[in-house]
Amino acid sequence: MDSRTRLLLRQLPSVDELLQEPSIRETAKTLPRWAVVEAIREVLERRRRLIANGHSESMQADLSSRVALVAEAQRMARRLNRPALRRLINATGVVIHTNLGRAPLAEVAVERMVEVARGYSNLEYDLERGDRGSRQDHVERLLCRLTGAEAAFAVNNNAAAVLLVINTLAEGREVIVSRGELVEIGDSFRIPDIMRRAGGILREVGTTNRTYLRDYEDAVSPASAIILKVHTSNFRIQGFASQVPVAELAGLGEKTGLPVVEDVGSGALIDLSQLGLSKEPMPSESIRAGADLVTFSGDKLLGGPQAGLIVGKRLLVTRLRRNPLARAVRIDKLSLAALETTLRLYLDEGQAVAHVPVLQALVMPLQEIERRAGRLRDRITALASDHLEVSIIEGTSEVGGGALPLEAIPTRLVAVQAIRLTAQVLERRLRRTDPPAMVRIKGDRIVLDPRTVSEDELDTLAELIASVSVSNEADS
Numbered sequence: 468m469d470s471r472t473r474l475l476l477r478q479l480p481s482v483d484e485l486l487q488e489p490s491i492r493e494t495a496k497t498l499p500r501w502a503v504v505e506a507i508r509e510v511l512e513r514r515r516r517l518i519a520n521g522h523s524e525s526m527q528a529d530l531s532s533r534v535a536l537v538a539e540a541q542r543m544a545r546r547l548n549r550p551a552l553r554r555l556i557n558a559t560g561v562v563i564h565t566n567l568g569r570a571p572l573a574e575v576a577v578e579r580m581v582e583v584a585r586g587y588s589n590l591e592y593d594l595e596r597g598d599r600g601s602r603q604d605h606v607e608r609l610l611c612r613l614t615g616a617e618a619a620f621a622v623n624n625n626a627a628a629v630l631l632v633i634n635t636l637a638e639g640r641e642v643i644v645s646r647g648e649l650v651e652i653g654d655s656f657r658i659p660d661i662m663r664r665a666g667g668i669l670r671e672v673g674t675t676n677r678t679y680l681r682d683y684e685d686a687v688s689p690a691s692a693i694i695l696k697v698h699t700s701n702f703r704i705q706g707f708a709s710q711v712p713v714a715e716l717a718g719l720g721e722k723t724g725l726p727v728v729e730d731v732g733s734g735a736l737i738d739l740s741q742l743g744l745s746k747e748p749m750p751s752e753s754i755r756a757g758a759d760l761v762t763f764s765g766d767k768l769l770g771g772p773q774a775g776l777i778v779g780k781r782l783l784v785t786r787l788r789r790n791p792l793a794r795a796v797r798i799d800k801l802s803l804a805a806l807e808t809t810l811r812l813y814l815d816e817g818q819a820v821a822h823v824p825v826l827q828a829l830v831m832p833l834q835e836i837e838r839r840a841g842r843l844r845d846r847i848t849a850l851a852s853d854h855l856e857v858s859i860i861e862g863t864s865e866v867g868g869g870a871l872p873l874e875a876i877p878t879r880l881v882a883v884q885a886i887r888l889t890a891q892v893l894e895r896r897l898r899r900t901d902p903p904a905m906v907r908i909k910g911d912r913i914v915l916d917p918r919t920v921s922e923d924e925l926d927t928l929a930e931l932i933a934s935v936s937v938s939n940e941a942d943s
Contacts, residue, residue: 475518506543555903560916562828563868569766571824576805583804590800609810614750616778627796628762628775630665635790637692638666645678646671648697677709698732700869717757726759733870734763767868770825771809772802839917840879850933856884864918880914896935
């Protein structure tokens, strides 16, 4: 270590010295002391590493500057004190964004969650009988009414629903499934892997693009336990392709005595084709077609909280309830509160479309999107016309969440180009604002889709964009 390096290291103040700085003391009045102390320690350690790695000449002024250290420590303390899980603004146009929490909840569902969270509840208590009850009672009747099923069961997500069904009905025995339906949905949710973990034995039939009823018939043996049909969710096989409808599989199941289970994925409770979108499988249609059990998600097209929902024959649902794994994957009280409230909206389809955010976004008229885009453009221009060029262009939104992967919904995008910054820098800065804002990059511009930005977020988004467009802002 040379003399210059040793000198710079000696010039660094101690933690206690920085804690006595007036601006740090002011910061400590609004932030927890642990955050301030940890921030100072981390900043000092960073400086030591920079000096030790040979930055003693080109960065001497900044490395030893008390003002720079204090400012960095304050920024670090504020970051440390932020919750890790935060609300953000989704301007990507992906309605059910898997990485951004999937479906936002209806306001009435949020209110019910808060109400239940603030005190005790009758989660597993029957108020009429004055005795122990089942948490499933809060949603089972609603699910049966909405799907036409005999019984229903809710768990914590759809992967858990599939796992529970296979483990209950097919542990150590064969699950017959089309090769073209052995999908990977995302985040390592692969049907063959789930099947193995559940104890089922995979029995593939057909080919990737074509499977016929005779393929299933030829596969049935004394080792068979169930016939499984899986919605391919986030991809489609087109062209020279053929899959067997669930009604035909139900006929085979009745003839062979094998339960037919269908995973329909996103859980559309209303016919989306009536709203101008492409058709998506509905649990009620599968039940009418003869499926014995149907599984689907609660936080995708249904627009509720994370949940895995199982509907179907009462005898089979009763077996699921008795599986010890059912407790390991059970749904929690807050999700139940939100799920019940969301399901109640579907008792009147008009209410669901009017109040479930996912449905609101998917059917939002182009005229309304144009109005929001105009408001956003005008606000950004008023705040940062010296730094940004803003225009409205045509584009498309995505459904997301593995639903309707080929659907491109016409929209209007607000395109923002910085005069002195790249689109990549703008996008990175927006991810680091408070609240963070997620956008897309199109060429040399960022683009904002008002379809997924709520009315009360428009001005905030404009202000964030204006604030990050200043070219001398730090990007560290």
